[in-house]
Amino acid sequence: MTKDADIESLRLAARALLARPLLSSGGPDAAIAAAVRRQHRDRLQQWFEHNLGWKLVVDRDVIRLNKVPAGTPCLPHDAPEQRVCVLYCLVLAALEDGGDQVVITEIADAVTALSGVRAEIATFDPADFAERRRLVQALRLLVDHGVLLPTRDRASTEQDEAEYLSGAGNAIYDVDHRVAALVLACPVAPTRAGTPTGLIAEPHPDTPVGHNRRRRHLIMRRLVDEPVLYLDELTEDERDYFRSQRHALLHEVKELLGVQVEVREEGAAIVDDELTDLRFPAETTRPYAALLLAGALTAEPGARLGSSVVVPEIRMRELAVWLAERVGERVTTIEKKPVTPSTALDAALVVLTAFRLVERTTDGVRLLPALGRFRPPAEPPEFAGPATSRNGTPA
Template identity: 40%
Template sequence: MNQRDPNAAHERSTVIRALLMRPLLHRRGRHIRTLDLARRHQAELRAWFDHHLGWRLHVERDRLRLFKVPASTDPHGHPAPTARQCALYCLILAVLGECGKQTVLSELATKITALTGAHSRLRRFDATDHRERVDLVAMVRLLTEQGVLAAVGGESTTSRSNEKEYIAGTGDALYDVDHRTAALMLASPVPPSQADGPQALLDVGPTHAGTPEDGLRHTLMRRLVDEPVVHWDDLPSAQREVVRDHGDDLFTAVRMGLDTRVEVRAEGAAVIDEELSDIEFPKSSAASFAALAMADQLCTHIASSQPRRTFVSHTQLDDLAAQLTEQLSKLVANINGQPIDTPRVLDASLYLLSQLGLITPVRGGIQCQPALARFRAPAGQGLRPLGDDLMLFGTHDLQQPTTSEER
């Protein structure tokens, strides 16, 4: 991507950032300018996504679609559809082709029932089951957010009421169907009917990735732009070698392409950008306050251990939670509506830290991840208030990435 024109580079970065956050954009509302910029720079943008990420960019006058294949399916603490909901999502897309310009929930249910009944390997949809209707509506709402469906009358109280009535078995809801957007929804290197299993839907073989090294580079770039933090120890040896040999080029591509900051440490790297992959620590609850305080306790414990270890045993966790409970009891009245006590503080804090990928439960205790250091309290200030923005891995000088063998 030519960076000699700062304004053009900024415009391209604007489109790249928008697509990484939302891979399907429509010419409506705040996306109008993004589509105009994408059409202006479509050749350079296609080349950037293809070269750095191995993703195909489709540009139309009214739609912009990045066929984004993630490096992993880890939701990183964000709520994700269940396996059943994912299946229904795909089934809705499959039957929409048989619908007209409008459809209703009961029609979708009938067509999905017929489709699942005709294929023995598909779990049959039962529209008489309350849980099935709840999941169907949840996926219809997701497709509405993505522009495939549009509730007639808009996202009004009435349309939501109609959906609730359908779930209760007493009503129905009407939607406009955008068939062109529906046709652009599937992003998979291989057709699902030819995939050996779910993981095969994410595998980009040599035909799509070019050389084996291209495939490794694409996987690393996908993790960098999609995940809050990439720890080198989590990577296969071949990918760590790519980081060692070509890390500077990868980090520069992310910095320049996304117009953002990449923090690189001996333990890993992360894009420091609240709009992109950076996950904000949960706020406004006693449980999140307990988790933040526990993060600080764990970091202090690790820093003081000799030799330094990132493993913390259950016994040590109990001791840390007891100390923390004494401090928290002076600041908050309860956790999740229950009185403050050590087991409750421990369970609530470890659950949130695990959801954020800051700790990993292992046999006998937990393993603390390097990114936990972001949530250390400044020296001498006690419990750190929510919302402080410390950098990942603390605030020490940057270090060059190394492989496990070199450490």
């Protein structure tokens, strides 16, 4: 293999692990997993550990990058609802002492028993439709993650799961115990963590080396794992480190991942069309609504001042009416609900919040600096919404 081909193979493996931190030899990324084992294990282990503090486990059949978040608040798009996550973990616990095959009803019985012995966990009720639906959601996640393998084709298994919801079906799965053992990745074992925050507690030595390591890991995690790294969300000490080490940090990211990094006064962001789990703009209704709202918000008085501007709630309600009219010209439903000012605004804000373009506050919506990327060149009237005075009230 030539040097260029080796670098491209390494880059492809690193990008794959960031997007899909668990690769199996029998999955769609089998070729990448093989390349990691054969060529890139040491280099990737060193890079992830040094720059991000993430351990890369390379097993014969499974490769697991133990990603730990930077500690920023979880957004609604980041995970399923809480109950689904609880059931996901209970299923993993139930599978630990089980055999190589299992059916849904066996899983449901085991989850019922496990949930019943912890006072802080609501006991699973297999007779409740909503509970069965959430269990199926958890099972489908486990199938996506390679823990459960349908013994039939995926469509047939999903049909069995649908029948289980109605009280009749009983899908059967093979269990990959090695993948199951590597799914949960946290520095502190759940039995010792005490709280969700405790799961990601990472002590660093109280030395200059330890302080630098902590700052580098936090900054690099935000850079590679979040839409935008905003400097005003860092401590003064962390900002100083970023400014002094910026060129070295960005060089590491650009060299290994083959991405462009846009740096502005307010912060930095990786710009890449493929290294993302969220796409915006996109040709679906919710991103379309978000793009309309983004343009309208950039036309608000003071919007060019960036994160110092909060669009008040009364103004957001006015924009919601305008947004619903615009979206309603193309579709009648959004997220399976009729297009109304409320549903259109909520759908758009989910996208804009996920991309760290805005954030909700108690009295409105705060505009974040990256929103400026979506300012229409001439700010045409279609983005302006209803006319306002300088204080945000109707003119």
